[in-house]
Amino acid sequence: MNQPQLSDFNNSDLRIPKASDGQMVGLDHLPYGVLIADNKMLLSYANRGFSEMTGFSESEIIGRTCSFVQGEFTDKQTRDAIRVACKNGTTFQGEILNFKKDGTPFWNELTIEPMRNSAGQVEGFIGISRDITQRKSDEIARTEELLILQKHSQAAPAMGYQFRIRPDGSISFPFIGTASYVIYGFSPDEVKANPSRLFDCVHPDDSKRLWDSVLESQENLTPWIQDYRINLSGQAIRWLHGHSQPERESDGSTLWHGFVEDITQRKNFEEQIKQLAFYDTLTGLANRILFYDRLNQAMIASNRSGHFGAIICIDLDHFKPVNDDYGHAAGDAMLTEVATRLKHCVRGSDTVARFGGDEFVVMLSELSALNSESLAQAIQVAEKLLAALSADYSLIVKHDGMPDEIIRHISTASIGVSIFQGNQLDADQILKYADKAMYRAKKQGGGLVRIHE
Template sequence: MAINSLLNKVTSYSVNMQFLLLESGTQVLYIDSGMRDLLGYDEKDFIESGLNFFDLIHPDDQDIAKKLLALKSQTSLKIVNFRCRKANGKILCLQGCYQKSYETSVGLKLTLQMTDAKALNQYLDTPILLSNFTTMMESSDDYIYFKDRNHVFTGASQTLVALTNPSDHWHDLIGKTDYDVFPEEYADAYYRLEKQVFLGAPVASERQKILDNQGNIGWIDNRKYPIVDNNNEIIGLFGIARDITETVINQQKVEQLLAEKQAILETSLVGFATLQNRKIIWGNSALAKLLGYSKNELIGMPARVLYAHEEDYKKIGVAYAELNEQDISQNEIECLRKDGSQLWVSFSGTLLDKEQGISLWSLIDVTSNKLSEQALRESEIRFRTLFESSSDAVILLGDSGFINCNQATLKIFGCSTVVDFCTRAPAELSSPLQPCGADSSELAAKHFVQAKQQGSYRVEWQCKRLDSGEEFPAEVLLTSMILDNEQVLQIVVRDITQRKQVEIERNEALNRIQNISKSVPGMIFQFRLNADGSSCFPYVTSVIFTFFQVSPEEVEKSSDKVFAAIHPDDLPQVLVSINTSKETLTPWYKEFRVRSPERGVQWLLVNALPEKGEQGAVIWNGLVTDITERKKMEAQIHQLAFYDELTSLANRRLLKDRLNLAMSSSKRTQQYGAVMILDLDNFKPLNDAHGHLVGDLLLIEAANRMTRCVREIDTVARFGGDEFVVMLNGLDTDKAVSTLQAKTIAEKICSLLAEPYFLTVNQGKGADIIIKYCCSASIGVAMFMNHDFSNEEILNWADAAMYQAKEAGRNQIQFYQSTSE
């Protein structure tokens, strides 16, 4: 909105002002006459008497004043909320709309429009708010209220009437601000809290004073929350204030009672709290820090919130009821912090004021000690569990021999007891010589030294059972550790006999596959799709170069080049087929095209079976074959089956299929269709005079002319000889309109077919001759709707109408008329 438009937009509740902003100060350029009604001042008060408008802005809103006075242009309109002191001393809430622009001859001009916030009252009348809160506002003991973006009441509970003057019912508050119903001191405090909400705070809360209509001072826990619209813009706020006067008074009593012991209670090492009816009425700084709350948040909090377990709360509850008889001392109770984390405390309680039922509690954080104890126990349990549950042999070896072993060791090495095993020498567990030819004892000693120097050492080793002497290959991990101040080795032995056999069988199978794949007419592959979406071909035969122009090495890490070769029209469906196969673990079967400069476009067929791999991957094993020749044959067969060989028009079979589809479509859309049967007039003399080759040229040209007269959704077919059929689909829902549309197209066809034909006849070695020939067409038209009649009946109607056109003198159009019409 331009400045002039802003100046012209004046209501009885708004005033416009213009200022010249200078580094030395401000100069008033213009003031509306409505200033007297709004703030109680005249224009001369600002221009002649030197009254500074910005001095009238509330001290807490000087941040807004600084924005208005900033020597920086503001071309777009900006809306702000602030308060001004009126001439009568009262505070008025305003909405300001301003713009700042430079004018070459003048300087930086500020245009400000101020509107009484109460005149902009916007009721929060959405059905959800009304249905959910009306009952609550009528019956709640809390003070509940709603305000719009300009700090104006739009709803309130009846309880708020006791604090506001003048008002008898909560409806009296609607359209007013705090400054209309509260003393200024209190209204200032409430307004400051609301500014936090409108600046984006998810909640603004504060313990504040209240003054009821009888002059009694109390306290409330005042909390305000933003209300946002569908665009997440703040349009108002919701507030709820709970009377905590009794709690505050009790707290003051306790604070007075504990004044002499304050130094002790405020220690940073021990948390202290006083409770009444198992609710906190006071807590020291150490307790607040320990539990992660502010001291204000602790006031009034039920003790149950702090317990991690219900059984502990109930247990202490029993003792709490007997506090007047004996103190409570309880160790290691698990509590909850504000952020949900847990801590262990040791606490004790004693009765402080029997008459008021106030008790004093001390809490000491013992989490560190508790966690250390738990960690030690868990570590011991974990080690013992892993030690005994491992399927691998786990052995502890010291300088003097074996120290311990697990049950798997006895099974793998064929020994009956741990005691018996620990009497054996390490050399007894190995074959005399290792596969490399080295002496086992000498090589083992070297490995032990390496493990102690490096921390761990892994090696394959030829082991031997103690009972049968049978040798077996093993993978051995040596790890150095300190046990009872002595460096020992933990030896983990895994029997890899089966793994070695699998490696041998896998290598043999791989050799067989490679030999077989060389003779397979296609590309054998393994395709891997990882959980992160990346893919590759871990194995593929060299035929991949023929199909995709890439080598097997190029696709081992990424399949991007393969997918880049797929025809762009087919790629989306190929990706969908991969995803479907992945999700359902069903075969991946897809025909698609690839492009290459050397071979052009090829048709390929992929057929593969999926299986789940490790880490969320899916792996396909399959075959890709070249089906280009098959697709060509299918296309030829399709052409012969459904199209006329001479004219390439639809044949009788395809026309009937499309006519059935058109009738089904007509049933859904209630649109008419039409069938035309055309017979060329005077065609036979051309065949008799010049032969069938020349007649065929005319039929081809006639087919082309008819095709140009219809839409893409229509069908032109040849039934044989010089008889053609045109089917019009999706005409109007009105029969008369549809008949007119069909007639227009028929006339166009009739006119175009009647134009002369110039047929070029090749004479072999002689010069070509051009034969000029004229013939017309007789056209019969039948309209159809729905499936009321069969396609054969519709064709017969059109055929009958065509013969009527012949009998009427040819080169005419006749519509079929049923006997019922």
């Protein structure tokens, strides 16, 4: 609501009234405080709005100066300005921190106007008060927010910003931190001149997701939080994290206040942790933990689709002599080569894992929905794996300060196959069946594929 003007009162109002005057009744219905004082600044009237604003009753107000709502933290310069204006018979307009009866502080937007008689002499004063605490809180919050934005903008690699989408869909950056050059390679002026620059460099695989999340935040006025990649010319792909809070403006625009920071190092660290937790450090294949997770997912998918999956357990024949005769470096080289060959024999949707030593497991998903056909498909892949692993090995072993050593080796593998459909069996049982078939192949001399019967 707008601050009322003293011109809203006619001349007959501008005299020193008594609280019993009938003309005062209307003032009690106004949504702001009205005070009237004599030329010594002693209050002779306060409307109901002022009493409700401060918590003081009319009897506690009449006969006092306005200083009773002032306190230790009321600005001294503002108090002095009020006294000077009243002494000189001039108008005061300003904001002052006052205190309610219970000690609660509130911000008062105050206008004090002198009332003069026909001779031009000041007979008293009329004041209009409005509680603007909420507005001041918003202003303080906005100031603190801007300071945070500026702090972020100066502390690379974080960039504070304000981003706006207008009702016509056009975009702008009213504020952009100086770290924009460090993060995006563009100065703040370049970004303001062409706001689309920051969206054009988003990785193609992340672009739609990023923009959809902005539109969702705009529609629901929910915080925008996203991790996404940018691809700058001549630089490695980098990860950014954005976090901002939207607000609707009076013209229908949406304005976000937030920051963007470079999280590439964090993402790389997370990836390293992921590698250590879910992947074999030597071969880069899935480890037992990740394999079980994917097997459980495959069982759920199989239960929905009705298609079979298969587990293929693999144990290398004649691997121990490599370690014994040439050392662990040669053994590691062979295991790495085995992993490469296995991956080349299966689809990207299949999983190849190393459980330890020379034991490998392959999971095939989305085979036929028919038992016999799916088993035939699994056996075909197993035979392909056996052929790949039976080819001669040329292992390159590196030695510090010495030429690389090339070791020739011939090996085969013992392979066991088990198919599954849905969750008729648990994961351990499926693996157990494939493992038993593999040991049967091993007992029969190796270099064989055997199925669970």
